[in-house]
Amino acid sequence: MPRALARSESSPRGASLDNRIVERAYARWAPVYDLAFDAALQPGRKHAAAAASRHGGLVLDVGVGTGLELPMFAKTTRVVGVDLSEPMLRRAARRVEQGLDHVAGLGVMDACHLAFADATFDVIIAPYVLTSLPKPEESLDEWVRVLKPGGEIILVNHLGAGSGPIAWVEAQLAKNSATIGWRPEFPWAVLADWLAGKADLQLSERRALPPFGLFTLIRITKRAADGSDATR
Numbered sequence: 018m019p020r021a022l023a024r025s026e027s028s029p030r031g032a033s034l035d036n037r038i039v040e041r042a043y044a045r046w047a048p049v050y051d052l053a054f055d056a057a058l059q060p061g062r063k064h065a066a067a068a069a070s071r072h073g074g075l076v077l078d079v080g081v082g083t084g085l086e087l088p089m090f091a092k093t094t095r096v097v098g099v100d101l102s103e104p105m106l107r108r109a110a111r112r113v114e115q116g117l118d119h120v121a122g123l124g125v126m127d128a129c130h131l132a133f134a135d136a137t138f139d140v141i142i143a144p145y146v147l148t149s150l151p152k153p154e155e156s157l158d159e160w161v162r163v164l165k166p167g168g169e170i171i172l173v174n175h176l177g178a179g180s181g182p183i184a185w186v187e188a189q190l191a192k193n194s195a196t197i198g199w200r201p202e203f204p205w206a207v208l209a210d211w212l213a214g215k216a217d218l219q220l221s222e223r224r225a226l227p228p229f230g231l232f233t234l235i236r237i238t239k240r241a242a243d244g245s246d247a248t249r
């Protein structure tokens with residue numbers, strides 16, 4: 018059950034997660050995850066999968082969880098899913114067995130240490146994952162490494178309100194980050210600061226999503242070898 022909120026020295030801005038905490042949290046979530054989060058988080062998954070499908074090619078789904086987004090990709094894509102949590106992945110595997118031929122594979126892997134060669138994937142997609150990551154910037158660096166030039170990183174997440182009553186609610190929920198397995202107060206500034214130092218990356222889209230604009234779709238393009246940011 019809930020363990021003391023631990024602080025990771027290497028995580029920025031008061032992050033309160035480490036891989037052990039995340040694994041424990043998602044081992045608890047796995048049996049009830051679909052019941053709790055299928056419908057509520059579905060719009061973001063659909064928008065992210067549609068954006069990935071428009072780009073097409075080989076897609077890496079980081080933090081694929083129980084695989085709720087896997088049926089949403091165009092059947093012309095090839096999708097590889099990875100996750101830190103074996104109990105979550107076991108459920109994704111069952112979903113794939115029921116007939117998702119476009120899913121090329123699933124594996125237990127840390128988003129910070131991907132067992133793939135440089136420039137392997139056309140798209141990296143991570144719905145509702147960034148705020149679960151103990152080391153978001155290191156993970157993003159790793160995703161850029163395995164992304165082909167001209168490829169896209171597609172994120173969906175709740176971003177912290179920063180101020181006002183919603184920020185207060187987020188701050189209260191954040192006290193339980195170690196139990197729930199994500200950071201409700203995750204600030205946009207983490208991404209903005211990370212992006213500011215990356216000449217080879219371009220923010221292509223930042224769009225509020227339903228319900229009530231609570232979530233944000235973010236698309237980041239890795240410039241093609243000729244320096245352009247044109248996507249397919």
Ligand SMILES: C[S@@+](CC[C@H](N)C(=O)[O-])C[C@H]1O[C@@H](n2cnc3c(N)ncnc32)[C@H](O)[C@@H]1O
Nearest residue numbers: 043080081082100101102105127128144145149
């Ligand atoms: C909120 S769930 C999202 C799952 C799925 N994308 C969805 O939309 O339902 C976050 C997932 O990120 C995974 N995760 C957290 N930290 C991770 C890490 N360092 N490496 C890989 N997966 C991680 C968790 O195990 C969990 O399955």
